[in-house]
Amino acid sequence: MVTAKKTVLVAHPGAEMFGSDRMLLESVIGFVESGARVVVALPSRGLLDVALREAGAEVVIIPMLVLRKVLLTPKGLPRLFRDMFRGLGAAWRLIGSIRPDAVYVSTIIIPQWPIIARLRRTRSVSHVHEAEASGNRIVNALLYLPHLASQRTLVNSRFSLDTIRQALPALARRAAVVYNGVSSPDDPTPARKTVDGAxxxxxxxxxxxxxxxxxxxxxxxxxxxxxxxxxxxxxxxxxxxxxxxxxxxxxxxxxxxxxxxxxxxxxxxxxxxxxxxxxxxxxxxxxxxxxxxxxxxxxxxxxxxxxxxxxxxxxxxxxxxxxxxxxxxxxxxxxxxxxxxxxxxxxxxxxxxxxxxxxxxxxxxxxxxxxxxxxxx
Missing domain, CATH: 3.40.50.2000 (Glycogen Phosphorylase B;)
Incomplete structure:
Protein backbone atom coordinates (compact mmCIF):
# COMPACT_ATOMS: atom_id res chain seq x y z
CA MET A 1 0.00 0.00 0.00
CA VAL A 2 0.94 3.67 -0.32
CA THR A 3 3.29 5.07 2.34
CA ALA A 4 3.48 8.63 1.00
CA LYS A 5 0.90 10.89 -0.55
CA LYS A 6 0.77 10.33 -4.29
CA THR A 7 -1.43 11.70 -7.05
CA VAL A 8 -3.35 9.52 -9.50
CA LEU A 9 -4.94 11.04 -12.59
CA VAL A 10 -7.86 8.94 -13.81
CA ALA A 11 -9.28 9.25 -17.35
CA HIS A 12 -12.72 7.80 -18.10
CA PRO A 13 -14.95 8.19 -21.20
CA GLY A 14 -18.35 8.88 -19.63
CA ALA A 15 -20.33 9.85 -16.55
CA GLU A 16 -23.12 7.28 -16.47
CA MET A 17 -23.46 4.34 -14.08
CA PHE A 18 -23.29 1.25 -16.27
CA GLY A 19 -20.81 -1.61 -15.85
CA SER A 20 -17.47 0.03 -16.68
CA ASP A 21 -18.57 3.22 -14.89
CA ARG A 22 -19.25 1.28 -11.70
CA MET A 23 -15.89 -0.43 -11.94
CA LEU A 24 -14.19 2.94 -12.41
CA LEU A 25 -15.86 4.09 -9.20
CA GLU A 26 -14.57 1.00 -7.37
CA SER A 27 -11.05 1.68 -8.69
CA VAL A 28 -11.17 5.28 -7.50
CA ILE A 29 -12.38 4.20 -4.07
CA GLY A 30 -9.37 1.90 -3.94
CA PHE A 31 -6.99 4.75 -4.78
CA VAL A 32 -8.57 7.00 -2.16
CA GLU A 33 -8.43 4.26 0.46
CA SER A 34 -4.73 3.86 -0.35
CA GLY A 35 -4.13 7.45 0.68
CA ALA A 36 -3.66 8.96 -2.78
CA ARG A 37 -4.96 12.23 -4.12
CA VAL A 38 -7.25 11.27 -7.01
CA VAL A 39 -8.19 13.56 -9.90
CA VAL A 40 -10.69 12.17 -12.41
CA ALA A 41 -11.01 13.57 -15.94
CA LEU A 42 -14.45 13.09 -17.52
CA PRO A 43 -15.92 14.46 -20.77
CA SER A 44 -19.23 15.46 -19.12
CA ARG A 45 -21.20 15.70 -15.88
CA GLY A 46 -23.46 12.91 -14.73
CA LEU A 47 -24.29 10.40 -12.00
CA LEU A 48 -20.73 9.07 -11.96
CA ASP A 49 -19.38 12.58 -11.40
CA VAL A 50 -21.49 12.91 -8.25
CA ALA A 51 -20.49 9.46 -6.95
CA LEU A 52 -16.80 10.14 -7.54
CA ARG A 53 -16.85 13.36 -5.55
CA GLU A 54 -18.73 11.63 -2.74
CA ALA A 55 -15.95 9.01 -2.74
CA GLY A 56 -13.31 11.70 -2.15
CA ALA A 57 -12.02 12.32 -5.69
CA GLU A 58 -11.63 15.62 -7.50
CA VAL A 59 -13.41 15.76 -10.86
CA VAL A 60 -12.50 17.89 -13.87
CA ILE A 61 -14.49 18.10 -17.10
CA ILE A 62 -12.33 18.42 -20.21
CA PRO A 63 -12.65 17.79 -23.96
CA MET A 64 -11.85 14.19 -24.76
CA LEU A 65 -11.77 11.90 -27.80
CA VAL A 66 -14.09 8.99 -27.06
CA LEU A 67 -14.17 6.42 -29.84
CA ARG A 68 -17.79 5.72 -30.75
CA LYS A 69 -19.02 3.99 -33.88
CA VAL A 70 -20.80 7.14 -34.97
CA LEU A 71 -17.41 8.89 -35.27
CA LEU A 72 -16.06 6.23 -37.63
CA THR A 73 -18.41 7.23 -40.44
CA PRO A 74 -18.01 9.92 -43.12
CA LYS A 75 -20.44 12.16 -41.23
CA GLY A 76 -18.62 11.57 -37.97
CA LEU A 77 -15.08 12.24 -39.18
CA PRO A 78 -15.14 16.04 -38.68
CA ARG A 79 -16.16 15.55 -35.05
CA LEU A 80 -13.54 12.82 -34.62
CA PHE A 81 -10.73 15.12 -35.72
CA ARG A 82 -12.11 18.01 -33.66
CA ASP A 83 -12.34 15.87 -30.52
CA MET A 84 -8.91 14.39 -31.17
CA PHE A 85 -7.10 17.72 -31.36
CA ARG A 86 -9.06 19.29 -28.51
CA GLY A 87 -8.50 16.18 -26.40
CA LEU A 88 -4.77 16.10 -27.09
CA GLY A 89 -4.33 19.65 -25.87
CA ALA A 90 -6.55 19.19 -22.82
CA ALA A 91 -4.81 15.98 -21.72
CA TRP A 92 -1.36 17.51 -22.22
CA ARG A 93 -2.23 20.57 -20.14
CA LEU A 94 -3.92 18.59 -17.36
CA ILE A 95 -1.02 16.19 -16.88
CA GLY A 96 1.35 19.14 -16.88
CA SER A 97 -0.66 21.06 -14.30
CA ILE A 98 -1.21 18.33 -11.70
CA ARG A 99 1.97 16.29 -12.38
CA PRO A 100 0.50 12.92 -11.34
CA ASP A 101 2.59 9.98 -10.21
CA ALA A 102 0.44 7.73 -12.41
CA VAL A 103 -2.30 7.97 -15.03
CA TYR A 104 -5.04 5.33 -14.90
CA VAL A 105 -6.75 4.93 -18.29
CA SER A 106 -10.18 3.34 -17.95
CA THR A 107 -11.27 1.44 -21.12
CA ILE A 108 -9.65 1.37 -24.58
CA ILE A 109 -11.92 3.94 -26.21
CA ILE A 110 -9.91 6.93 -24.97
CA PRO A 111 -6.72 6.10 -26.92
CA GLN A 112 -4.83 9.36 -26.53
CA TRP A 113 -4.22 9.16 -22.79
CA PRO A 114 -1.48 6.47 -22.71
CA ILE A 115 0.35 8.24 -25.53
CA ILE A 116 0.19 11.67 -23.87
CA ALA A 117 1.27 10.15 -20.56
CA ARG A 118 4.27 8.52 -22.25
CA LEU A 119 5.23 11.81 -23.93
CA ARG A 120 4.89 13.52 -20.55
CA ARG A 121 7.14 10.82 -19.04
CA THR A 122 4.41 9.79 -16.65
CA ARG A 123 3.69 6.19 -15.72
CA SER A 124 0.32 4.94 -16.99
CA VAL A 125 -1.83 1.84 -16.54
CA SER A 126 -4.58 0.89 -19.00
CA HIS A 127 -7.58 -1.07 -17.74
CA VAL A 128 -9.28 -2.98 -20.57
CA HIS A 129 -13.01 -3.61 -20.15
CA GLU A 130 -13.71 -4.41 -23.82
CA ALA A 131 -13.21 -7.65 -25.74
CA GLU A 132 -14.90 -8.95 -28.87
CA ALA A 133 -13.19 -12.09 -30.12
CA SER A 134 -15.62 -12.35 -33.02
CA GLY A 135 -14.65 -8.87 -34.25
CA ASN A 136 -12.15 -8.08 -36.95
CA ARG A 137 -8.67 -8.90 -35.64
CA ILE A 138 -7.06 -5.93 -37.40
CA VAL A 139 -9.63 -3.53 -35.98
CA ASN A 140 -9.11 -5.01 -32.52
CA ALA A 141 -5.34 -4.61 -32.88
CA LEU A 142 -5.75 -0.95 -33.83
CA LEU A 143 -7.97 -0.33 -30.80
CA TYR A 144 -5.50 -1.98 -28.45
CA LEU A 145 -2.36 -0.51 -30.05
CA PRO A 146 -2.24 2.88 -28.23
CA HIS A 147 -2.21 1.05 -24.91
CA LEU A 148 1.23 -0.35 -25.63
CA ALA A 149 2.35 3.08 -24.44
CA SER A 150 1.19 2.17 -20.92
CA GLN A 151 3.61 0.44 -18.59
CA ARG A 152 0.97 -2.01 -17.39
CA THR A 153 -2.38 -3.36 -18.59
CA LEU A 154 -5.20 -4.78 -16.47
CA VAL A 155 -8.01 -6.89 -17.96
CA ASN A 156 -11.27 -8.00 -16.39
CA SER A 157 -11.35 -11.66 -17.50
CA ARG A 158 -9.31 -14.43 -19.07
CA PHE A 159 -11.57 -14.12 -22.11
CA SER A 160 -10.47 -10.49 -22.48
CA LEU A 161 -6.83 -11.53 -22.13
CA ASP A 162 -7.21 -14.23 -24.80
CA THR A 163 -8.89 -11.73 -27.13
CA ILE A 164 -6.00 -9.29 -26.69
CA ARG A 165 -3.49 -12.10 -27.24
CA GLN A 166 -5.08 -12.98 -30.58
CA ALA A 167 -5.03 -9.36 -31.76
CA LEU A 168 -1.89 -7.91 -30.17
CA PRO A 169 0.34 -10.46 -28.37
CA ALA A 170 2.79 -7.79 -27.18
CA LEU A 171 0.05 -6.15 -25.11
CA ALA A 172 -1.15 -9.47 -23.69
CA ARG A 173 2.35 -10.28 -22.41
CA ARG A 174 2.26 -7.31 -20.05
CA ALA A 175 -1.37 -7.77 -18.99
CA ALA A 176 -2.77 -9.16 -15.74
CA VAL A 177 -6.30 -10.35 -14.97
CA VAL A 178 -8.14 -8.59 -12.15
CA TYR A 179 -11.70 -9.84 -11.83
CA ASN A 180 -14.31 -7.14 -11.25
CA GLY A 181 -15.34 -6.37 -7.71
CA VAL A 182 -19.12 -6.20 -7.37
CA SER A 183 -20.83 -4.48 -4.45
CA SER A 184 -24.14 -5.67 -3.03
CA PRO A 185 -26.43 -5.06 -0.04
CA ASP A 186 -25.41 -6.80 3.17
CA ASP A 187 -28.82 -8.45 3.52
CA PRO A 188 -30.49 -8.88 0.10
CA THR A 189 -34.18 -9.73 -0.01
CA PRO A 190 -34.61 -13.53 -0.25
CA ALA A 191 -36.49 -14.98 -3.21
CA ARG A 192 -40.14 -15.76 -2.59
CA LYS A 193 -40.84 -19.29 -1.34
CA THR A 194 -43.20 -20.21 -4.15
CA VAL A 195 -43.93 -18.79 -7.59
CA ASP A 196 -47.56 -17.75 -7.40
CA GLY A 197 -48.82 -16.11 -10.57
CA ALA A 198 -46.53 -14.85 -13.28
Missing part, protein backbone atom coordinates in the same frame (compact mmCIF):
# COMPACT_ATOMS: atom_id res chain seq x y z
CA UNK A 199 -42.80 -15.57 -13.24
CA UNK A 200 -41.15 -12.16 -12.80
CA UNK A 201 -38.26 -11.81 -15.25
CA UNK A 202 -35.72 -8.97 -15.12
CA UNK A 203 -33.25 -7.60 -17.67
CA UNK A 204 -30.65 -4.99 -16.62
CA UNK A 205 -28.53 -3.11 -19.14
CA UNK A 206 -28.50 -1.10 -22.31
CA UNK A 207 -31.48 -1.54 -24.60
CA UNK A 208 -29.58 -2.54 -27.73
CA UNK A 209 -29.72 -5.38 -30.29
CA UNK A 210 -26.29 -6.56 -29.12
CA UNK A 211 -27.54 -7.07 -25.58
CA UNK A 212 -30.62 -9.02 -26.75
CA UNK A 213 -33.53 -7.90 -24.54
CA UNK A 214 -35.86 -8.71 -27.45
CA UNK A 215 -34.92 -12.37 -26.90
CA UNK A 216 -36.47 -12.18 -23.44
CA UNK A 217 -39.74 -10.89 -24.86
CA UNK A 218 -39.73 -13.73 -27.39
CA UNK A 219 -38.95 -16.25 -24.64
CA UNK A 220 -41.85 -14.96 -22.54
CA UNK A 221 -44.09 -15.35 -25.58
CA UNK A 222 -42.93 -18.97 -25.94
CA UNK A 223 -43.80 -19.54 -22.27
CA UNK A 224 -47.29 -18.19 -22.85
CA UNK A 225 -47.76 -20.71 -25.65
CA UNK A 226 -46.81 -23.43 -23.14
CA UNK A 227 -49.30 -22.17 -20.56
CA UNK A 228 -46.76 -20.46 -18.31
CA UNK A 229 -47.30 -16.79 -17.52
CA UNK A 230 -44.31 -14.43 -17.26
CA UNK A 231 -43.90 -10.68 -16.88
CA UNK A 232 -40.78 -8.86 -18.06
CA UNK A 233 -39.08 -5.75 -16.67
CA UNK A 234 -36.50 -4.05 -18.90
CA UNK A 235 -34.29 -1.89 -16.69
CA UNK A 236 -32.18 0.31 -18.93
CA UNK A 237 -32.14 2.88 -21.70
CA UNK A 238 -30.90 3.21 -25.26
CA UNK A 239 -27.85 5.00 -26.58
CA UNK A 240 -28.63 8.21 -28.44
CA UNK A 241 -29.57 7.25 -31.97
CA UNK A 242 -31.03 3.87 -30.97
CA UNK A 243 -34.50 5.13 -30.10
CA UNK A 244 -35.78 3.03 -33.00
CA UNK A 245 -34.82 -0.12 -31.09
CA UNK A 246 -36.86 0.81 -28.03
CA UNK A 247 -39.83 1.49 -30.30
CA UNK A 248 -39.29 -1.90 -31.90
CA UNK A 249 -39.29 -3.53 -28.45
CA UNK A 250 -42.53 -1.79 -27.55
CA UNK A 251 -44.15 -2.97 -30.77
CA UNK A 252 -42.87 -6.49 -30.12
CA UNK A 253 -44.38 -6.50 -26.62
CA UNK A 254 -47.71 -5.26 -27.95
CA UNK A 255 -47.85 -7.78 -30.81
CA UNK A 256 -46.95 -10.76 -28.59
CA UNK A 257 -49.14 -9.72 -25.67
CA UNK A 258 -46.28 -10.07 -23.20
CA UNK A 259 -46.49 -7.87 -20.09
CA UNK A 260 -43.37 -5.70 -20.44
CA UNK A 261 -42.47 -2.87 -18.06
CA UNK A 262 -40.07 -0.37 -19.65
CA UNK A 263 -38.58 0.85 -16.39
CA UNK A 264 -35.91 3.13 -17.89
CA UNK A 265 -32.48 3.66 -16.36
CA UNK A 266 -32.02 3.58 -12.59
CA UNK A 267 -28.61 3.72 -10.89
CA UNK A 268 -29.81 1.49 -8.04
CA UNK A 269 -30.63 -1.96 -9.44
CA UNK A 270 -31.18 -3.72 -6.11
CA UNK A 271 -34.88 -2.84 -5.56
CA UNK A 272 -35.62 -4.26 -9.02
CA UNK A 273 -33.67 -7.43 -8.27
CA UNK A 274 -35.59 -7.73 -5.00
CA UNK A 275 -38.88 -7.66 -6.93
CA UNK A 276 -37.71 -10.14 -9.59
CA UNK A 277 -37.71 -13.93 -9.63
CA UNK A 278 -34.98 -14.43 -12.22
CA UNK A 279 -32.38 -12.30 -13.99
CA UNK A 280 -31.52 -12.88 -17.65
CA UNK A 281 -28.33 -11.73 -19.41
CA UNK A 282 -29.07 -12.63 -23.07
CA UNK A 283 -26.18 -10.98 -24.93
CA UNK A 284 -25.87 -11.89 -28.59
CA UNK A 285 -22.24 -10.83 -28.87
CA UNK A 286 -19.09 -11.25 -26.82
CA UNK A 287 -19.05 -9.73 -23.35
CA UNK A 288 -15.67 -9.18 -21.68
CA UNK A 289 -17.26 -10.04 -18.34
CA UNK A 290 -20.76 -9.87 -16.84
CA UNK A 291 -21.20 -7.68 -13.77
CA UNK A 292 -24.97 -7.91 -14.09
CA UNK A 293 -24.88 -11.71 -13.84
CA UNK A 294 -22.82 -11.46 -10.64
CA UNK A 295 -25.26 -8.90 -9.23
CA UNK A 296 -28.11 -11.34 -9.82
CA UNK A 297 -26.28 -14.08 -7.93
CA UNK A 298 -25.42 -11.69 -5.10
CA UNK A 299 -29.11 -10.70 -4.95
CA UNK A 300 -30.08 -14.34 -4.23
CA UNK A 301 -31.73 -14.77 -7.61
CA UNK A 302 -31.35 -17.46 -10.25
CA UNK A 303 -29.51 -16.23 -13.33
CA UNK A 304 -29.77 -17.23 -16.99
CA UNK A 305 -26.91 -16.02 -19.20
CA UNK A 306 -25.59 -16.60 -22.71
CA UNK A 307 -23.01 -19.36 -22.85
CA UNK A 308 -20.29 -17.24 -24.42
CA UNK A 309 -17.23 -15.07 -23.81
CA UNK A 310 -16.73 -13.51 -20.40
CA UNK A 311 -20.24 -14.43 -19.29
CA UNK A 312 -18.96 -17.97 -18.76
CA UNK A 313 -16.49 -16.62 -16.20
CA UNK A 314 -19.09 -14.38 -14.57
CA UNK A 315 -21.95 -16.90 -14.29
CA UNK A 316 -20.24 -20.27 -14.60
CA UNK A 317 -19.86 -22.67 -11.69
CA UNK A 318 -22.88 -21.57 -9.65
CA UNK A 319 -25.68 -24.04 -8.85
CA UNK A 320 -28.29 -21.31 -9.36
CA UNK A 321 -27.04 -20.08 -12.75
CA UNK A 322 -27.73 -21.55 -16.19
CA UNK A 323 -25.78 -20.89 -19.39
CA UNK A 324 -27.86 -21.07 -22.57
CA UNK A 325 -27.29 -20.99 -26.32
CA UNK A 326 -26.69 -17.37 -27.40
CA UNK A 327 -29.30 -15.67 -29.62
CA UNK A 328 -31.87 -18.42 -28.96
CA UNK A 329 -35.16 -17.41 -27.34
CA UNK A 330 -36.21 -21.07 -27.17
CA UNK A 331 -33.19 -21.91 -25.00
CA UNK A 332 -34.06 -19.03 -22.68
CA UNK A 333 -37.65 -20.27 -22.47
CA UNK A 334 -36.46 -23.80 -21.60
CA UNK A 335 -34.21 -22.38 -18.87
CA UNK A 336 -37.11 -20.37 -17.43
CA UNK A 337 -39.23 -23.53 -17.30
CA UNK A 338 -36.43 -25.27 -15.39
CA UNK A 339 -36.28 -22.34 -12.95
CA UNK A 340 -40.01 -22.61 -12.31
CA UNK A 341 -40.00 -26.41 -12.03
CA UNK A 342 -36.98 -26.48 -9.68
CA UNK A 343 -37.84 -23.34 -7.73
CA UNK A 344 -37.58 -24.77 -4.21
CA UNK A 345 -34.20 -26.37 -4.88
CA UNK A 346 -32.86 -23.19 -6.48
CA UNK A 347 -34.06 -20.96 -3.65
CA UNK A 348 -32.37 -23.24 -1.13
CA UNK A 349 -29.06 -22.96 -2.99
CA UNK A 350 -29.02 -19.18 -3.56
CA UNK A 351 -27.14 -18.48 -0.27
CA UNK A 352 -24.39 -20.89 -1.37
CA UNK A 353 -24.10 -19.11 -4.71
CA UNK A 354 -24.00 -15.71 -3.04
CA UNK A 355 -21.21 -16.83 -0.69
CA UNK A 356 -19.14 -17.99 -3.66
CA UNK A 357 -19.75 -14.75 -5.55
CA UNK A 358 -18.66 -12.75 -2.50
CA UNK A 359 -15.46 -14.76 -2.39
CA UNK A 360 -14.73 -14.29 -6.11
CA UNK A 361 -15.73 -10.64 -6.44
CA UNK A 362 -15.22 -8.92 -3.10
CA UNK A 363 -14.88 -5.18 -3.82
CA UNK A 364 -12.12 -4.83 -1.20
CA UNK A 365 -9.94 -7.37 -3.04
CA UNK A 366 -10.55 -5.65 -6.39
CA UNK A 367 -9.80 -2.18 -5.00
CA UNK A 368 -6.57 -3.34 -3.40
CA UNK A 369 -5.38 -5.14 -6.54
CA UNK A 370 -5.98 -2.15 -8.80
CA UNK A 371 -4.42 0.28 -6.34
CA UNK A 372 -1.33 -1.90 -5.99
CA UNK A 373 -0.97 -2.09 -9.79
CA UNK A 374 -1.37 1.66 -10.35
CA UNK A 375 0.29 3.26 -7.32
CA UNK A 376 3.75 1.73 -7.57
CA UNK A 377 6.48 2.71 -5.14
Missing amino acids: LRVLYVGRLSPRKGPDLIVDAASVLRSRGVDASVTLLGAVFDGYEWYEQQLREQAESTGVDVDFAGFHPDVWPFLADADVLIVPSRVDEPFGNTAVEGILALRPVIASDSSGLREAAGGYPTAQLVVPDDAGSIADALIRVRDEWERIVDETPESRAEALRRHAPAIYRSAVADAVIAD
